[in-house]
Amino acid sequence: MNMLLDLYWTFVKIGCVTFGGGYAMLPILERELVDKRHWTTMDDLRDYFSIGQCTPGIIALNVSTFIGEKRRGIPGALAATVGFLTGPIVIILIIAAFLTNFATLPLVQHAFAGIRVCVCVLIVQAVLRLWKKSVVDACALGIYLVVFVLNAFSGVLPVRIPAAVLVILAGAVGIFISLRRAARAGKAGDQA
Amino acid sequence: MTLLRLMLEFAKTGLFSVGGGLATLPFLYEMSNTTGWFSHADIADMIAVSESTPGAIGINMSTYAGFKTAGIPGGILASLALALPSVIVILIIAKFLSKFRSNRFVEGAFYGLRPASIAMITAAGLNVAKVALVDLNAFQASGSVGDLFIWKALILAVILFIGQRKLKWSPVIFIAISAVIGVLFSF
Numbered sequence: 001m002n003m004l005l006d007l008y009w010t011f012v013k014i015g016c017v018t019f020g021g022g023y024a025m026l027p028i029l030e031r032e033l034v035d036k037r038h039w040t041t042m043d044d045l046r047d048y049f050s051i052g053q054c055t056p057g058i059i060a061l062n063v064s065t066f067i068g069e070k071r072r073g074i075p076g077a078l079a080a081t082v083g084f085l086t087g088p089i090v091i092i093l094i095i096a097a098f099l100t101n102f103a104t105l106p107l108v109q110h111a112f113a114g115i116r117v118c119v120c121v122l123i124v125q126a127v128l129r130l131w132k133k134s135v136v137d138a139c140a141l142g143i144y145l146v147v148f149v150l151n152a153f154s155g156v157l158p159v160r161i162p163a164a165v166l167v168i169l170a171g172a173v174g175i176f177i178s179l180r181r182a183a184r185a186g187k188a189g190d191q192a
Numbered sequence: 193m194t195l196l197r198l199m200l201e202f203a204k205t206g207l208f209s210v211g212g213g214l215a216t217l218p219f220l221y222e223m224s225n226t227t228g229w230f231s232h233a234d235i236a237d238m239i240a241v242s243e244s245t246p247g248a249i250g251i252n253m254s255t256y257a258g259f260k261t262a263g264i265p266g267g268i269l270a271s272l273a274l275a276l277p278s279v280i281v282i283l284i285i286a287k288f289l290s291k292f293r294s295n296r297f298v299e300g301a302f303y304g305l306r307p308a309s310i311a312m313i314t315a316a317g318l319n320v321a322k323v324a325l326v327d328l329n330a331f332q333a334s335g336s337v338g339d340l341f342i343w344k345a346l347i348l349a350v351i352l353f354i355g356q357r358k359l360k361w362s363p364v365i366f367i368a369i370s371a372v373i374g375v376l377f378s379f
Binding site for chain 1: 204206207208209214216218219222225236237239240241242249250251252255256259260264267268271272274275277278279281282283285286296297299300301302303304305306307308309310311312313314315316317318319320321323324325345348349352353356357363366367369370371372373374375377378379
């Protein structure tokens with residue numbers, strides 16, 4: 001029971017100091033879980049991240065579930081996950097409660113108009129950061145362009161394809177291209 | 193009933209958004225179009241709030257959207273619903289960890305999923321830009337291209353872009369600066 005509480009509380013703290021999520025929390029996890037508590041190793045942590053990135057859901061949350069599971073099975077996984085969620089939920093609920101009251105103030109509206117410009121730029125930066133690892137060759141660029149057009153102009157296009165369907169199709173196309181490449185490499189190997 | 197539908201929508205988002213917080217954006221835009229629970233401007237505000245508070249962006253967004261739709265229970269349940277599918281998937285994967293890592297089907301799927309994910313993030317960026325940088329009403333009223341763009345917003349965007357490349361500050365600081373500029377120059 002103590003271990004579960006410890007897991008919960010540790011992840012409450014981690015959830016409260018991580019801004020931006022994803023890889024931004026790696027240094028914090030390293031300090032709290034590897035250096036201070038010896039709950040996991042840096043290598044395991046990196047693996048959790050790479051798996052967390054290619055499974056559905058939020059990366060930070062997936063990593064929390066992994067570490068909780070490793071410590072105390074399913075109850076541990078739930079304790080760590082709910083712990084990670086606690087801080088952000090409370091903070092956002094407070095902010096959201098205030099925003100509904102103040103959203104009509106001109107001051108707040110001007111501030112948010114300024115902030116929206118910043119959000120645009122932050123998204124552009126995120127895309128630029130992810131680009132190199134994601135759009136690795138011409139086929140990947142093709143997938144990027146097709147998905148972008150179908151998603152961005154879904155309002156104008158005659159058929160609206162839901163985002164979930166785009167994700168599944170992109171995964172299927174990825175498997176198809178990779179298997180064909182592997183088959184071709186196999187054939188080339190036989191001839192040589 | 194609304195709560196149940198809210199949970200279903202966010203569980204779906206949690207199940208299909210691969211690659212981190214911003215990957216939830218296309219689903220939020222879709223939810224806005226199909227349910228009318230919140231507007232596109234709400235989503236842009238949501239991103240700003242998420243960027244300036246702790247926690248993963250996706251969780252913050254589900255809490256905020258859930259609260260907008262159904263108050264405090266909505267905020268809590270939407271976040272738990274968002275987390276549920278990935279918790280189940282991770283618990284299963286944790287059992288087969290070593291096999292999963294080198295599976296060529298999984299590798300192949302990710303070859304396709306990664307560019308698709310950032311394509312949808314780009315589209316989400318375009319949606320924010322439509323609210324933040326462009327004034328379609330003014331353009332339609334006057335018909336001149338000069339009125340299409342909100343020029344002071346464009347200038348701020350360029351300055352922020354350069355600033356973020358040169359200075360390794362946290363996004364929170366840039367968001368705070370943008371808020372102050374927005375107030376000072378009445379954006």
